[in-house]
Amino acid sequence: MDANRTLTPVLDLRHLRLELDGRSILDDVSLAVREGEHLAIVGPNGAGKTCLLKCVNRILRGWRGMISVNGVSIAAFSQRELGRLVAYVPQVGGRLTPFTARETVLMARYPHLTPFAAPGLRDQRYAEDALALTGIGALADRSLDTLSGGERQKVYLAAALAQDARLLLLDEPATFLDPRHRDDFRRVLRTVNRRKGVTVVEVTHDLNCAVLDADRIFALKDGRAAFCGPPEQFMVREVMHRVFDRAFLTVNHPTTGQPVILPEVGGP
Template identity: 45%
Template structure:
């Protein structure tokens, strides 16, 4: 598998406080990577740097061999899409309008939306099962529906990689499961590389090809999901003891807290 992103000794400081320190890892094409770790570990900061929302000041990030600085924002948007954790207040765009905005990197001013753009938008809405909400304003949607809309918009962008910041946090179990299966489809069927920050460790273990754990701005684990459970790794990362239970219908143990 080709290396899509290489993160090379990246650091980040803001007003004297170190957020990231010496972070290095690679993301290969087609991988499903989960990033786990306690709050404040720098996971969101790292995602934002990868999508060039925050500048890379220490170290470098290479996308297909070229440093991020070599990409203009529009060119990068064709390769990497980003689903933020929350979007705050927003004008009442319809779902269709919002997903259509995902086509921005493929459009230029005054050029009309093409059939290809429309196809990409409808395919994205189909894949995330939101076609029936197309005409609704995004603001009246529930949390789960809205998350699907954000994923659809990122999908419509046509990038080969999607970065997600806690896509299932704040959702009920059913919606979590829906989002997770949508992400799995996006990864397996559309062959889109996924890097997802999550606190759902069980799901990360069962669905990811690889897990990266961060703590205090550093990468403290980078390996196969099953390895994460061994060697007191989880205790070290989260400062709390986990218990394991063998589940008959899973090929790996399930984690739970005391």
């Protein structure tokens, strides 16, 4: 990685605080994500992981502190400009809509369209590429309410890719997917991250996928940063116990030899 790219983080959070209904959700969170990095955000339920993502794309407002994308505070962008820089894949379980997969993906070209214009040939090419990359070209004309959860999640990934942003935020994108769909999903993420240099910030509960796929792990607990560092340093019993209040152990995979995280039998 050359020196220039490391100078300005793609995403920079400084002293981020968020309160909802008088309850503190995020408390003094700072985090810098380098361009081309794959960051996994882990932590117990209710730690503020989803809210952190939603602050970045301005779904949630009213936070304090600073959030900047490519070195510019996100307050300086219009929503449309921000949409060209940051794309988002929400949690599984979105609404069933009668739009087809292709329409859904094409609609994600919105921030690139001039006012009132319909998507053009260029936008259609982006949509077809994204459909092909995620392997759902054959489902393109099916409406979303006829697709399975895993297929639908791939459509939302394809849409986020068609949005052509350099920063991709994903909120537990693969939590409810079967092993095959999950691995498809991870493969696509790896491709866009490694080959296209798209920065990936992924909230996940799958610790083993996180340590395998991510360059860095960021752990949140009760709205505060509890750990930030490379996967090897995260896979330490004390660290994981501190984050999750639960005992884990690591064993080596019988065929690959890679360390695998297991919950310790008998609870905490």
